[in-house]
Amino acid sequence: MTPRSALKFDLFAETSRKRKIDEMGDPLQVIAQHIDFTALARLVDGIIERSNARKGGRPAYPAEVMVRVMVLKRLYNLSDEQMEYQLLDRMSYQRFCLLQQSMNVPDRNTIWRFGERLGVDGATALLQGVDEQLHRHGYIARGGQSIDATLVPAPRQRMSNKERDQLGNGQKPDWSEAKARQKDTDATHTRKHDKSYFGYKLSVSVDHKHGFIRGVATGTASEHDGHHFDEVLDLRNTGKDVNADKAYTSAQRREMLAALGFNDGMQRKAGAGKPLSDCQKRRNHRIAKTRAKVEHVFAGIRHMGGKFVRTIGQVGASTVMTLMAACYNLKRLASFLENGIDPFFKSKPSKIQARLQAA
Known part of the structure; x- marks a missing residue:
């Protein structure tokens, strides 16, 4: 008799794993839910020059995708080579960077070139963009x-x-x-x-x-x-x-x-x-x-x-250190919003406050 195996094969295994990750809680999706990456991408687009596909060559990845890649790289301090590998390998990274349905992902050279073009000015713009979101949610200094x-x-x-x-x-x-x-x-x-x-x-x-x-x-x-x-x-x-x-x-x-x-x-x-x-x-x-x-x-x-x-x-070091600060604030802001930390009292809202907010 063939011994029974704990392995189960299913055509919908990937969907099942994704549902399981959502149930356990994906920390990257907490960030994606609470941070306005579209606004951050607009700031970057206004500073750095992007390649023009009409002039030939491979079209550029959307600015929001690359901003998310740079944030993810800094959150885990990955090299360009490791960032490319993880984008190919990890479902949670692909989902965070909006690459789930994409046939290709940014390679190490693309990631490096974007970081070079971003520079200190771009990193500072991202830090200021996150600061604007802090103020928008009431977390003033x-x-x-x-x-x-x-x-x-x-x-x-x-x-x-x-x-x-x-x-x-x-x-x-x-x-x-x-x-x-x-x-x-x-x-x-x-x-x-x-x-x-x-x-x-x-x-x-x-x-x-x-x-x-x-x-x-x-x-x-x-x-x-x-x-x-x-x-x-x-x-x-x-x-x-x-x-x-x-x-x-x-x-x-x-x-x-x-x-x-x-x-x-x-x-x-x-x-x-x-x-x-x-x-x-x-x-x-x-x-x-x-x-x-x-x-x-x-x-x-x-x-x-x-x-x-x-x-x-x-x-290069100044760019990285500025991005470190931006990503720290970004991650902390997402955690505060996820846990309902009141910007004035630094605590979760009381039951009365929650009812008033719901009303």
Whole structure:
């Protein structure tokens, strides 16, 4: 007798699996349901030049499809090669990118070229587009803000001492054109907590009420944390508290915050021969509890497939880091809307509120 098998073959197996995924809950469909990708695609279309099929060559994929591909790539920090493979292999990825019925999917070269054309301007437009959707749903910046920077590693470069010396003196090493394209001469080295890092730095301001990124600036790893303070300071926040760690504190910065009407929430730093008083230590401890909001954001970015870049050069790294921030906000907004988080109280609506909304 032939042994029975748990395998069952059915012509409608794919439909059955899709229904099962819907029952379990597809996190990508939560994002697709709550984020207006059509509006984001219009912003991108207004910035980057798309190929014209009437002039010959393969027609371009719709802007919305490519925006969704770029978002998906950043949510899981995939390479162009892995992105192409997953689009061919995964049903949930195909559905999210509107490619279920398509005979072909964007290949690695198409994805790379779109990312290159997108650039920093396109990534910034997407970040601003998501911010507009935050405001549309009532999630304006409230409760004050915390400012901090995080290191974003890049692939380490293999160079001889002679090549490093030449670069340090502003000279170009004797590299072929192909080799020069693979060398990242913009990223820098730094040390933090007795560890060596190579790459770039992402500075952000995060609102205390909802935990969204409101300001973004990028630089290299060796730049001081406070270098981009003014650039990321969110002037639209309805709260006046500005929290930051001791790397940001300075008399000039405290005067600037006072002139702008903000409250100084920067931790104090002990000077040479001038230890902190007990009062200052307690103040630093209170500030640390509040500014933990920004650390939660960095942890969230790290969980999106890892906090590192595969690009070469400052422009590519800035594009990726800006997209990281946009995708973090996009994912968080979708989660808030899915769970009914009230923009004013940051909680699910009460039964009375729910009935009023339904009416």
